[in-house]
Amino acid sequence: MRIGELSARTGASRRSLRYYEEQGLLVSSRSPGGQRHYEDEHVQRVRLVQAFLAAGVPSGTLVEMVPCMAEPSEGRARQALEIMDRERARLSEDIDGLVAARDALDRLIEDNRAYLTRSADREV
Amino acid sequence: MRIGELSARTGASRRSLRYYEEQGLLVSSRSPGGQRHYEDEHVQRVRLVQAFLAAGVPSGTLVEMVPCMAEPSEGRARQALEIMDRERARLSEDIDGLVAARDALDRLIEDNRAYLTRSADREV
């Protein structure tokens, strides 16, 4: 498939797909005329990249992780594991931060609701 | 306290504190000479702002939420609740996304570990 179809299937813009390639996160074969061609499997790869990018994993870090998934090379595997573990820790921290923020928000909501309830009571 | 101390106590840079004020997220009284002065309670406010900003809540949205916490006004309270609920949903979605990414990462780590284990076996 060409870039338009991959874009349609993944929701990533053509621009983003070219960017992923530029960053080394995605490969493509080229037609004689220079147009990118992809296989079905690339759909999954793009989804993976999207998930990590959306999770705040910088593309530079992805470069060290994802290719290693496609072709785990003896030497790099160990190094990649370190990076992945580190990134996993960062993700967990981020999750904790978000959960804490949500908890704080819940308290605000609760306060606000209580305020409204009291207002309503006074009106009765 | 002046801005330097508030910065030291919260970890937010002086620049950020001024930015929060500029955005309407933080108030300060001014000395005759124009310097900002804060009370102890502002430490908590800054921490709250930091938590939400770190969680990806845009300052514009915070403006609609946080002030309402300080001074819940009859009319705005209901509107603020809507915004808070909406933002809470967004936070939950983000959390789900991060958790999904972490799960995907766990699978990659597992694959990688399995690969390394097989390598080690062959060496024996």
Next chain:
DNA sequence: CTAAACGCTCACATCGATGTCAGGGTCAAG
């Protein structure tokens, strides 16, 4: 062969929170 739809590269723009620098006040201790 032609036109429409699609793709290519290059380059500049965007957003939000923060960093950084310049030029110039303020405050407190001596």
Next chain:
DNA sequence: CTTGACCCTGACATCGATGTGAGCGTTTAG
């Protein structure tokens, strides 16, 4: 009054992923 530490405003820079537009080539259906 002076000095050193602190603060002020304003402006420009940064980062990363993506948007956008120009100018031009490719592919494919008719």
